[in-house]
Amino acid sequence: MENDLTFKQVVKQKKADNVESGGHSKLAWWQLSLIGMGAVIGAGFFLGTGLSIKVAGPAILINYAIAGLTTYFVFSAIAEMTVADPQPGSFRTYARKAFGNSMGFVSGWVYWLAGVFIMSSESVALATFTGFWFPDVPIWIFTVCYVALAFGIILLGVNNFGKIESLFGIIKLSTLIIFIFFGLLILFHMIGPQPHRLDVRNVWNPLVPNGAAGMWEALIFTFFSFGGIEVLGIASTELKNKNEVQKAGSTMLMALVAVYILSIFFVLYFVSWTKIDESESPFITALSIFNIPFIGSIFNLIIISAAFSTMVAALFSVTNILVSLAEDRDAPNTLAGRNREGLPLKSLMVTGLALGASLVLSFIMPGKLYEYITTAAGVLLILNWVIILSTQIKLRKREERIRTFKMPGYPYSSYFGIAIILLAVSGGMIGETQRRGVLISVGLILVIFLVSIGKKKRVFSRDKVNNS
Incomplete structure (x- = not known):
């Protein structure tokens, strides 16, 4: 029990040191905005938008x-x-604080x-796209190269990671x-x-060709295009000024929504939505004319x-x-360690091993089954x-007086966000691939929750024995 208290005290001090110092590097708010761009605008938007247009028109x-709008409420x-x-664990630390250990574990x-x-x-x-130029090179070689390059960037440290991700954010936004x-x-x-004759009225006529059901089914795809917004919270502990996290996120989201909507508008202006096929990027289809x-x-x-x-x-x-997770003893204690440069090498290694196992599955599993799993990841x-x-919602009620920045429209915006997210996920039950992805995701959450309950019982039993 004495050792447990010592460990918790050390972790508490490490968290305080990290929050105060911002780690070994500092980020400006605009860098965090661009990191958000790099994290959110993925290959799925340039490629997967074709499927959502086909479904919703x-x-x-x-x-x-x-x-x-929903993503803005989440941010x-x-x-x-x-x-x-400010907490290095961001959203999962707050979930633990609001609802207890199990929710922090699950999140x-x-x-x-x-x-x-x-x-x-x-x-x-990435490997598949690169094979477009080098069709004779095995896909796995490119896969290994990209994974190694990604780990190399992380090992360069937070400051260099921020610069590289900012550059990628600029490239995608500029495109x-x-x-x-x-x-x-x-x-x-x-x-x-x-x-040929282009008429802006073609974009709106008809606006909802597949009815409300089409919009409902496609809503989950649009949410996938905003996935990754959580990185803003995680990286915010590296900000020079923690109070600028709201400025960074709001700037990023306003720019993101604007370019998403306007770019898709012009895709639909250049070509009829009926000519867009999910097998090809809608941007290539539009520009091919x-x-x-x-x-x-x-x-x-x-x-x-x-994608990279x-x-x-x-x-x-x-x-x-x-x-x-390791700092809160929801993962092995040793994974909480960082080296002198502030790099979590052990956690990085474990994540790399898990990524390697996932890649092996991608090559040996039937394509459809792995597609269900990756869809479940997005869900x-x-x-x-x-x-x-x-x-x-829970923490605002508890800590109303200490909030200097407050979420607009609370509590209605919070409940609205939850309702729209659940509506989008339920719409995923319409298509076969999305339906199986949703069911797998719910199953995985249930398994993780049961593991958290088992862990809680073991800790309770251990503490009971120690106290006796």
């Missing part, structure tokens, strides 16, 4: 507005809790497991802005000739940068979550947002 624009909940009480391990599978799918996708600017020039007839040289290779390179930066951001965040991330909003 032009109504996908409404879905992105709904998902963007505001994280920002409110972070400004009031942390759900996020870690989802992150591992997302990294796995992104690395396989979408250039596409939007090109669309504006076409829309206002400032460049030409146009390949202009006969732009090397458009396939250009977008392939952009998709690679999008998402993988690196996920590696950073899940490794830090594993450290937080797990979105369901974790329900825990974040529920945590904010």
Whole structure:
């Protein structure tokens, strides 16, 4: 028992030191915004948007507005809790504080497991995209190279990670802005000739071709495009000024929603939604009407940068979550350690082993089964947002007086966010792949919860024996 108290005291002091010093490096608020861009804008948006457009039609624009507003509420909940009480464990530490050890355990391990599978799918996708130029090279070679490069970036330290992720964020944001600017020039007839008659009314007519059911089914896909927002909370402990986390996130989300909606608008302006196929990026489909040289290779390179930066951001965040779990004794104690440069090498190694196991599964499992698992990973991330909003509701009631930044519209915005997230996840039950992904995700959460209950009973029994 004496050793337990010593360990807890040491961990408490380490947390305080980390929060005070911000680790070994500091980030400006705009860097955190760009890190968020790098984490959120993934290959899924450039590729997967085709499927959501096929299901919802032009109504996908409404879905992105709904998902963007909900994501803003989720971020505001994280920002409110972070400004009031900066913690390296971010959302899982707050869940533990609000609802007890079990909820912190579930939230942390759900996020870690989802992150591992997302990294796995992104690395396989990266290898596949690279194979576009080198079809004779085995996919696994590129996969290993990208994983090694991602770990190398993390080992460079927080400051270099921030610079590299900021660069990727700029590349992805610039790509979408250039596409939007090109669309504006076409829309206002400032460049030409146009390949055929384009009419902006084609975007809206009909707006909801597949009815409310189509919008409902596609809503989960739009939420996937915002997945990864939690990295802002995790990386916020590295900010020079913790009070700027709200500025960083709000700037990032406003820019993100704007470029998402405008870029999809111009995709639908260039080509009819009925001509968009899920097997090809809708951006390539839209730009192919202009006969732009090397458009396939250009977008392939952009998709690679999008997927890689998402993988690196996920590696950073899940490794830090594993450290937080270890500090609260929800993972082996040894994983809480950091070296002199502040790098959690042991947690990074364990995450790497889990990623390796996931990659092996991706090569030996039937394609459909692994697709269900990766879909479940996305659903797990979105369901974790329900825990974040529920945590904010509980802590706001308990700590109303100490909140300097308060989530707009509370409590209605928090309950609205939870309702829309559950609506989106339930819409995933319509399609076969999404339905199985949702069921797998619910099953995984149940397993993690049962493990947390078993752990709680073991700790209670041990403490009872020690006290006797």
